[in-house]
Amino acid sequence: MSSIRFEEVGHQFGERVVISGVSVDLRESRVGIIGSNGSGKSTLARMINGLVHPTSGRVIVDDLEPARHGAEVRRKVSFLFSDPDAQIVMPTVGEDIAFSLRRLSLHKDEVAARVASALEMVGLPGYADHPAHHLSSGQKQLLAMASILVTEPSILVCDEPTTLLDMRNTRRLAELLSGLSQQIVLVTHDLDLVLSCERVLVMADGQLVADGDAAESVEYYRRLMS
Numbered sequence: 001m002s003s004i005r006f007e008e009v010g011h012q013f014g015e016r017v018v019i020s021g022v023s024v025d026l027r028e029s030r031v032g033i034i035g036s037n038g039s040g041k042s043t044l045a046r047m048i049n050g051l052v053h054p055t056s057g058r059v060i061v062d063d064l065e066p067a068r069h070g071a072e073v074r075r076k077v078s079f080l081f082s083d084p085d086a087q088i089v090m091p092t093v094g095e096d097i098a099f100s101l102r103r104l105s106l107h108k109d110e111v112a113a114r115v116a117s118a119l120e121m122v123g124l125p126g127y128a129d130h131p132a133h134h135l136s137s138g139q140k141q142l143l144a145m146a147s148i149l150v151t152e153p154s155i156l157v158c159d160e161p162t163t164l165l166d167m168r169n170t171r172r173l174a175e176l177l178s179g180l181s182q183q184i185v186l187v188t189h190d191l192d193l194v195l196s197c198e199r200v201l202v203m204a205d206g207q208l209v210a211d212g213d214a215a216e217s218v219e220y221y222r223r224l225m226s
Helices: 041-046 070-076 093-099 108-122 137-149 167-178 214-225
Strands: 004-013 016-026 030-035 056-061 077-080 155-159 183-187 199-204 207-212
Touching: 004 041, 016 041, 016 056, 016 207, 030 041, 030 214, 041 155, 041 183, 041 199, 070 077, 077 137, 093 108, 093 137, 108 137, 137 167, 199 214, 207 214
Parallel strands: 030 183, 030 199, 077 155, 155 183
Antiparallel strands: 004 016, 004 056, 199 207
């Protein structure tokens, strides 16, 4: 399993402190991060693949610093946003997934095979020629997931992946995540979803205030919010 290490990490946006003094070593296959809006949880997650850089301290992913080795880290770490429209860039489903493979110089038959495999994995077989932006919200999120998984990352960071989904598609995405071999970091407000994680971090006011198994951390967060 990969290692994600934060060493006294801080981040400021102007004069505003977003993250302060976070030190934690994440080696579990399923890690959740919860906290209220503005707690710093999404900023923390975005540091894992270099979308945000720390203004103090270091983030280290498998001995690489995202702030210094961004391209190498992004080959290991993929990021799933809450709004799949932010990740869909091509007109059809198959083209969008194939776009993720553009740097690999694969033969077109290999690309087609990997696209078909990714669609099968997320439960969208036969959708390769479907217009990407005509999909439902749930299907778009599954497409975004397929476009990530086709590159075979070792770490998947999911930032509020069920925000736009109904109950059925939330369950479908949860089942998909549970079956993946990748290390997954899940940022969410869905406390039922995060209970499937081995370890859960609780963020509040930019600080790590709790770190334990899912049940303990969720109970701590409930008390914090009461």
